[in-house]
Amino acid sequence: MKTIQYALAEESFGKVATITFDEPGSPVNTMCRQWQDDLSEVTAQVLKDREAIQGVILASAKSTFFAGADLKAVMRLTAADAPRVYAEIERVKKNFRTLETLGKPVVSCLNGAALGGGWELALVGHYRVAVDDSKVRFGLPEVTLGLLPGASGVTKMTRHLGLMAAQPYLLEGKTFGPREALALSLVHALVPDAAALRAQALSWIAANPGAQHPWDARDYEIPGGTPASPEVAAALSVAPAMLKKKTRGLYPAPEAILACMVEGALVDLETALRIESRYLARLMTGPNARAMINTFFFNLNAIKSGQSRPSGVPHSKPARVGVLGAGMMGAGIAYAQASRGMATVLKDVSRDKAEAGKAYSARITQPLVEKGRMSPADQASLLSRITATDQVADLAGCELIIETVFERRDLKAQVTQEAEPLLAPGGFFASNTSTLPISSLATASSRPDKFVGIHFFSPVDKMKLVEVIRGRQTDDETLARALDYVQALGKIPIVVNDSRGFYTSRTFGAFVMEGAAMLGEGIPAAAIENAGIQAGMPVGPLAVLDETALSLSVHVLDQTRADFAAENKTYIATPGELLVERMVKELKRPGRAAGGGFYDYPADKTDKTGMSARKSLWPELKPLFEKADVTWDINTLKDRLLYRQAVETARCLSEGVLTTVHDANIGSIFGIGFPAWTGGAMQFIYGMGVDAFIRRADALAAQFGPGFVLTSTVKDAIRQHQPTYC
Structure with a gap:
């Protein structure tokens, strides 16, 4: 025709x-x-x-x-x-x-x-x-x-x-x-x-x-x-x-x-x-166009059209949402909701902390008002949709409650049990945890089938990706409603099945710990950071560790060890994790927020010439870690940083943590900054060619250890999920 x-x-x-x-x-x-x-x-x-x-x-x-x-x-x-x-x-x-x-x-x-x-x-x-x-x-x-x-x-x-x-x-x-x-x-x-x-x-x-x-x-x-x-x-x-x-x-x-x-x-x-x-x-x-079309057109449209959403569940959008914890994450979620017309109850342990969280929305919108991109009336309307409170009773009638409190199981269990009974009939509860398994957190819930993970990324107002984590008992309706909620905020949801670190935190950890392992091998810190930049990552792995806090990585390591011990198992820390632990516990370098980590951060933000002073690598890294007799080349360093993430992504797909290639590609780019030129972590594999990727991963595994090992099951999963275009 x-x-x-x-x-x-x-x-x-x-x-x-x-x-x-x-x-x-x-x-x-x-x-x-x-x-x-x-x-x-x-x-x-x-x-x-x-x-x-x-x-x-x-x-x-x-x-x-x-x-x-x-x-x-x-x-x-x-x-x-x-x-x-x-x-x-x-x-x-x-x-x-x-x-x-x-x-x-x-x-x-x-x-x-x-x-x-x-x-x-x-x-x-x-x-x-x-x-x-x-x-x-x-x-x-x-x-x-x-x-x-x-x-x-x-x-x-x-x-x-x-x-x-x-x-x-x-x-x-x-x-x-x-x-x-x-x-x-x-x-x-x-x-x-x-x-x-x-x-x-x-x-x-x-x-x-x-x-x-x-x-x-x-x-x-x-x-x-x-x-x-x-x-x-x-x-x-x-x-x-x-x-x-x-x-x-x-x-x-x-x-x-x-x-x-x-x-x-x-x-x-x-x-x-x-x-x-x-x-x-x-x-x-050329290969670059194929990679980017695959991900930024086909994969992104697959997510927007709801291909990962359970079928048969009517679409819905919560009108009233409670947020527990008014820190940076909770305040950011409150802003995201209010800017999309959702009534928000922002609760913290004190009224002052809750009001400080609400003030975050005022700070974000004020420049828009000053530039004429938002009217004062619209700003006032947005702020009026956020109720700051220290009273748990104010959560009554919320169709969704999200907890964003500190990563402690006991604290999360406490706030869940306090707030969950106040949900509106048919409402559901969510945790914003980035690492703790959702199924274990759901044990504190009286309705684990209505408990789901909704993992936002910081800063919430800028980051588009949201990981929706399905616990072992999360039902289809709750998963579908969580996806609807995320899309109502104008964000991009990916679906992840429950696992320690889920997908993005687990793969992000693989990236930064590979960088830390390189440092422990004696490779110069500057070379490691430049390799990350040249590969297309937003920043190098050591800088990212500083920003997210080395102390947080150690906290996660300690929690992982405790969880393994509770199951009568022993967790074997990676070389990168052990180096980060040494930085925090022995060298007292917990990260940027606490004064310094792999980098020094000048207190005076201008140098002697009046120019802006920049962060610089901590000089002690050289005598502590660098080894003059270690040989390295920049291309191998780049491969290690990219392949380590791609291998971990393929493992997640093989284990069922991820179920689709489109969630893997979009999650890797929008969640952890995997280079967009590759089309995402799985498209990196397919663009390289499956056989060529496996050969290179095998070579890296032989030289640099188990982080690069691809089992036969993982290799099969890579081949089974390879997309075709008829």
Whole structure:
């Protein structure tokens, strides 16, 4: 069946051709192979009808205008497909150019979102009219998927806005709504609803019979100047270095986009379009695009669409939620809830502590008020939704209560038993613990089937991920309601089955303890930290340990030993754990908050020159740990840090702690900062190639110990969960 419908209609001023996009069996329009063939056919028909028509309208029969490329097809590409991909891109752009150089006015009627290739299709129109709906998004987010807007997006946006002004929309993938598009002259008119689009289009066609794009006029100049302009040249001279600092050379798409913008601005339009096609063909057939598309499109959409949510449970959102503990975590959760319209009861042991927790929301929102992004009335309304209290009775009627108290079993049991009876009928209870098994905490509950883990990450207002942990007795309804609650907060939930450390804390621990183990082997601390940065982690493992507190790691170690002892078992600490324990108990270096750990933190935040003083590695690390005769290379250090996390993730999948690859990939990136260029911890394995990954892990295990060992069961799980794209 055809994906494009073509019709000629007689209007008062002559015939108008309407090209309507309507991909059968799909909720959105995509640039699938059938669409590409249909576009060539329709373009040929328009050429035949050229003398008879007065204009062309581009429209959509879907609720959105156009979604962009067929990403499943992209996932099947390899480097050998590059010549074919280049030819296909060029064919699409040839059809675009044919339509826009007919000498007839072309109007794009934007009834909904137009992203990626959809926005490039919209740019074919000389005139763009859109529905005035703030929920509608336009733009070119290809960079977030490891691609560039190669169906004329880079070339046209640069020529519309200029080399400097176009950068946020191309290098960062910034999207925009209809009103911002109107202010940028990327959209020319807004109408109240889709029914008004055609009339506006016809009116403009009648009034503009000789329409053309600005760059097709003889006197056209790129806004702001070309790369040869002194002002632009000065800015561009530092742009590559700034970009490299941000991407660390691990993300080819932003660098390709910048090169494409600059090179294209130095030549004529047709040459610029060919340059764009070459860059896109290389990216589309490369491993980075496959990794990022897999995770940031398919995996993320799997979570948003509820693929991990138990079926058959009606969706719900709690209207009133209690939070036990008004420290940083509890205060952050209270803000997240209140900002989404949920009534929140924030309880602590004293009214002063509870009010201090509520004040956190005031501190977060005040800058928004000062910048005009939130009205004082909206701020007051948000704060009014938080009730600060020291009275447990105020929790009465809450549909959900979350405890965020200190990581002590006895304390968590106490607050659970105090608060749980106050839940509304049908309510459920949650623990925000990051390490203690949910099933064991649920023993304090009178209804363990209504007890679940909801693990937020700090700071809550910035971190998008939330781990929803299913205890052994947690029922489907409670799990589903917990997922609904997290999504109602605008956050990304992953589902994890109960285990010590769950998924993220366990894998995060593997990362930081591998770094500590390296230090214990005599490898210089600076090399370890640089290896983490070069691999793409946000910061090095020793710095992360300082931020999260070495003393907390020791507390977890002590609790783990006690739990094992209670089961008549002995916990064997890893070399990294033993080194961290020595740092805290012997060397008295508990972490940043307590004055210092692996790093020193200057009390005076300026140095002698008046510049901001920075943290620096503790000088005593060198005589205490560094060994001159130890050999190492940076690539092996990087592999150890990445492979250790990937191996632990695969073990979690094998053990049933994780049940899906999409939860693993999204959790690793958004929860522990696993490098986005890899597509996540499991996609790192699949992108490497399963056999190649296993060979390298085996080699690392032989040299560096059991942390890298892949059992036959784990290897089988890796292969069984490998995704396919049909």
